[in-house]
Amino acid sequence: MTQEQETLTAGQLAAGFAAPLGEQGLIAFSGEESATFLHSQLTNDVEHLGLGDVRLAGYCSPKGRMLASFLMWRTAESIFLQLPRAIQPAIQKRLQMFILRAKTKPADVTDQYVTLAIGGADGEAVLQTWFDVLPATPFSKIDHPLGTLLRVADAFGSPRYLWLATADTATVAAPVLKDRLHVGGDEAWRLSEIHAGVPQVGAGTQEQFVPQMVNFELLGGVNFKKGCYPGQEIVARSQYLGKLKRRTALASIADAGAMPGAEVFSPADPEQPCGMVVNTARNGAGGVDALVEMKLEALEAGDVRFGSASGPALQFKPLPYALDKLDV
Numbered sequence: 001m002t003q004e005q006e007t008l009t010a011g012q013l014a015a016g017f018a019a020p021l022g023e024q025g026l027i028a029f030s031g032e033e034s035a036t037f038l039h040s041q042l043t044n045d046v047e048h049l050g051l052g053d054v055r056l057a058g059y060c061s062p063k064g065r066m067l068a069s070f071l072m073w074r075t076a077e078s079i080f081l082q083l084p085r086a087i088q089p090a091i092q093k094r095l096q097m098f099i100l101r102a103k104t105k106p107a108d109v110t111d112q113y114v115t116l117a118i119g120g121a122d123g124e125a126v127l128q129t130w131f132d133v134l135p136a137t138p139f140s141k142i143d144h145p146l147g148t149l150l151r152v153a154d155a156f157g158s159p160r161y162l163w164l165a166t167a168d169t170a171t172v173a174a175p176v177l178k179d180r181l182h183v184g185g186d187e188a189w190r191l192s193e194i195h196a197g198v199p200q201v202g203a204g205t206q207e208q209f210v211p212q213m214v215n216f217e218l219l220g221g222v223n224f225k226k227g228c229y230p231g232q233e234i235v236a237r238s239q240y241l242g243k244l245k246r247r248t249a250l251a252s253i254a255d256a257g258a259m260p261g262a263e264v265f266s267p268a269d270p271e272q273p274c275g276m277v278v279n280t281a282r283n284g285a286g287g288v289d290a291l292v293e294m295k296l297e298a299l300e301a302g303d304v305r306f307g308s309a310s311g312p313a314l315q316f317k318p319l320p321y322a323l324d325k326l327d328v
Contacts, residue, residue: 008184009284013192014156016122018177020170021115021162023186025088027095028078031104038079038104041095041230042070043211045223049074054139054150056198056221057081058211059091064234065207067091069200069216071162073141073150082162084202085110113147114170117189118181119160126180127161130173135161139220153219154320155196191281194289197319199248199278204261210238213246213293214278218321245296247323248278251314253306254287262307266298270309274298277306289317 008017029038039046044057051074059068068091071082083091092106099105118127127134127149135142135151138159142149147165154160165173177183193200199214210231211222217239224239238244258280263273275294283289292314298304305311 007282007284008182008188008191010156010191010195010289012182013188013195014120014158016120016126016181017118017184017188017192018123018126018181019117019184019186019188021117021186021189023085024082024115025085025108025110026113026115027081027083027088027092027106028109029081029104029106030078031102033102034079034104035074037099037102039226040228041098042072043216043222043229043232043235044072044220045226046072046079049079051076052135052140052142054141054152056139056216056219058201058216058221059095060211060229060231060235061207062230063207064210064231064238066201066209066211066214066216067094067206069221071150071152073148075143075148080109084200086203087206113164114167116163116165116170116173116177117160117192118163118177119155119158119192120181121156121158122181123161124159126177127163129176134159153196153198155192160192160196187281190279191283191289194250194279194281194291195320197248197250197291197321199291202260202279204259205276205278208261208276209278209293210244211235212238212244214248214291215319215321215323218324246275246293247296247299248291248293249299249323250289250317250319251292251304252283252285252287252289252317253277253280253314254312255306256282256287258288258290258306264292264294264314265305265307265309265311266295266301267303267305267309268298268301274304
C-alpha cells in the first residue's frame with residue numbers, strides 16, 4: 001500500500017483510517033545487557049519492560065533537555081526504539097558511544113518492516129479481519145504470525161494501532177484497508193498523534209524541552225523511581241521542586257506553513273516568545289493542528305499568537321487528558 005498525498009481531516013481520522021508510515025525509523029538493540037544499558041540512558045524503566053508492554057521513553061542531554069523521544073517495546077531477542085528517521089542516525093551513533101563494554105548492539109531495522117498505522121471508529125473491526133485478539137489497553141502489544149501489533153494512545157475516542165508487518169503481508173492487507181478505511185500517510189498519523197496529545201521530538205526541536213514541558217510524564221514516558229540517566233537530576237528537580245512553569249496544549253493555527261520549532265507569542269509580552277511549536281500536521285482546513293509548548297500563564301490567558309504578537313491567534317482544543325497544574 002503506497003502512501004497517499006491527500007490530506008485527511010480529523011473527521012476522517014475519527015471515522016477510520018490507515019496510513020503506511022515512511023518517516024519513522026526503528027532501532028533494535030540486541031544482546032543480553034540491552035535492557036540494562038538502555039535503562040541507564042532513557043527516562044523510562046527498561047529493565048521491567050514486559051513482552052506485552054509498549055512505553056514512551058525520552059533520551060535527554062545532561063541538561064535534561066530531550067534529544068529524542070521513542071516508542072519502545074521488546075521481543076525475546078531485542079528492544080525496539082521508534083523515532084523519526086531524520087534524527088535516527090545521529091541518535092543511534094550517540095547511544096552507541098556510551099555502550100563501552102556492555103553486551104548490546106544497536107541495528108537499524110527500519111527497512112525490515114512495513115509499519116501500518118490504523119485507528120478511528122472502524123479501525124478495530126478492520127483489524128479483526130486478520131487478528132482474533134487485539135491489544136486490550138493503550139500501550140500494550142501482541143505478537144502474531146502476521147506481525148507485531150502495538151496499541152498506542154487513543155485518539156478521537158477510539159484505539160489506534162501500529163502494525164509492523166512484512167512487505168508481503170502489507171501487500172495482501174492493502175486492498176481491504178483501502179476499501180474500508182480512509183487512507184493517508186505520515187501526515188495523517190501525525191495529525192492523530194497530535195489529537196492524542198503525544199509529542200515527538202524531531203530535528204527542529206531537539207534540546208528544547210525538559211520532558212514535563214511536553215506533558216511526557218503525563219503519558220507515562222518518565223519513571224521517577226528508576227536510577228540515574230543523563231539529565232535525571234534536572235528532570236526530577238522539575239517534578240518535585242516546582243521549577244516547571246510550562247506545558248503543551250493542542251491548538252489549530254491558520255497558517256499552513258507552521259512548522260516544529262517555530263515560536264509563539266503572547267500580546268501581554270510581545271517582545272519575547274512564550275513558547276514553541278512541537279508538532280504540526282495539516283488539518284484539511286487551510287491550516288495546521290499542532291502541539292504547542294508554552295508558559296502556563298500564556299495558556300491560562302488564552303491569547304497566544306503564531307510567529308509574532310500580531311500573528312494569527314491559536315484556537316485551542318481540548319486534550320484527551322488533563323493538564324495537572326498542581327505539580328508545576
